[in-house]
Amino acid sequence: MNRQKHLTNVQETEVYDIVVIGGGASGLGTAVDAATRGFRTALFEANDFAKGTSSKSTKLLHGGVRYLAQGDVALVFEALKERGLLAQNASHLVKKQTFVLPVYSIIGKLWYATGLKIYDWMSRKLSFGSTQILSKDKTVEMLPTIQSDTLKGGILYYDGQFDDARLSINLAQTASENGVDIANYCKVVGLLKEDGKVSGVLVKDVLQQKTYEVRSKVVVNATGVLIDEILQMDNAEAKKSIVPSQGIHLVVDTKFLPSEHALMIPKTTDGRVLFAIPWNGKIIIGTTDTLIKEPDLEPLPLEEEIQFILNNVNQYFDLHITRSDVLSVFVGLRPLKAPKNENQGTKSISRSHKIIVSPSGLVSITGGKWTTYRKIAEDAIDKVISSHNLQKSNCHTETLAIHGNMDAALKMDHPLGYYGNDKEKIERLIENQAVLGEPIHKDYPYVMAQVDWAIDHEMAQTVEDILSRRIRLLFLDARAAKESADKVATFMAKKLGKDQEWKQTQVKQFVKLCEQYILKG
């Protein structure tokens, strides 16, 4: 995946079939789908791949137990199927995760056991494992820090877990390998039009400060919560179509949940679901659902959201989590369809996706979940074909292996396990150059070879790209990420031939971002 090569192709291509704006789950999936159906495709991402919501999810591949409770059966069926397909197509990034739901009444036990048995049944032959009813003792054995005074037992069920940013990078590589001209740090700053119809995009390469006109038969807007910026480029009068709703996550040490099982709290004080999930040697706790006014790529957690999570989770743990225990806080934004009236809560707004075709021919994707990204992409390209009379061609992604996929899944707890079949190539780098085996940070298993690999093969351009999305240190421990900035910047500057000023700017910008992920006070 070579950025310069792709940008040279962009300048030499007279007209694409499809240009995709946005390199999150929806855009990357759409580009892969389009290219594997034989369409000449390009994708432009304004920042880094997955810089938006797609690196800030709860990392669940799930049908959504909550959506089942809300009666959105079609969404659950669809997502459970997609969960199973992804486990086959990106087995290096998907893990079966057991969840234990503690119950404090016999009626509650029956209610949740029935619901979760149905949930498992709905996944049919792609089931991850059978739901089990647990005794009180077994529940405590599985969740050693659970508040057990009035506990009546628990329900164990299976769902999926993955690494969202790593899947994005692997999807970008898959796109590139299937002929997509793909580049990060390329912002779409305008739409080209002929006779009122969208005929391409104006793209600014923000690293080289160059602007290109790129012609295309169809343009797909996959910009997540920023969808309205593109819709307004198309039609200055366009009304806001979505409202952002934010969800925060707190990351803490495993001493608060020393278990391989996740905790599922079925009903928080405001009637939502809350998870505490082991991930990469830490526990992620989340999430919230709070309407906010304006979208931002790095939204800030609200004080009431932090308190909400701490208050709710502390009711379930014997150990008390305080602010100073939080290693990192990360926040994502959902693009929710604007509610019909101000009193409509966010809980009841559907999370399923929609594909909209504007009178200008611009195709926009809105809503959806990471779990269903492949189906969203399939629907988007089906719509592109039918609305623009492109050559009909069937979707191939149900069985398409994603870059890194292995026949036999590696254990994700191996420090290089999530590279899949790239793992051996990184190990070879270390064998050939011992210095690349040096740790990035003394407390974590990441090594400098991963930085080297990310620059050469994963289009990493900045210290943030590496410490946030190629390896996930910023999300796991923001202080350790901050301490690693200088080492990574020094290595990058040397390898890329950058000067001292570049290095200092990189460190300064990344340290500023880390401060946002560190919970103060």
Ligand SMILES: Cc1cc2nc3c(=O)[nH]c(=O)nc-3n(C[C@H](O)[C@H](O)[C@H](O)COP(=O)(O)OP(=O)(O)OC[C@H]3O[C@@H](n4cnc5c(N)ncnc54)[C@H](O)[C@@H]3O)c2cc1C
């Ligand atoms: C808190 C939270 C938790 C979640 N947890 C889960 C979960 O556990 N499981 C699950 O399945 N789903 C989950 N989701 C949903 C999932 O994360 C999203 O559905 C998915 O990431 C959306 O991807 P996207 O590509 O549509 O948007 P984004 O990831 O936001 O991507 C849009 C991209 O477009 C780029 N862009 C914007 N403007 C331009 C421009 N002008 N030019 C070029 N590029 C541009 C942005 O930089 C961005 O990278 C969660 C969502 C939230 C908010």
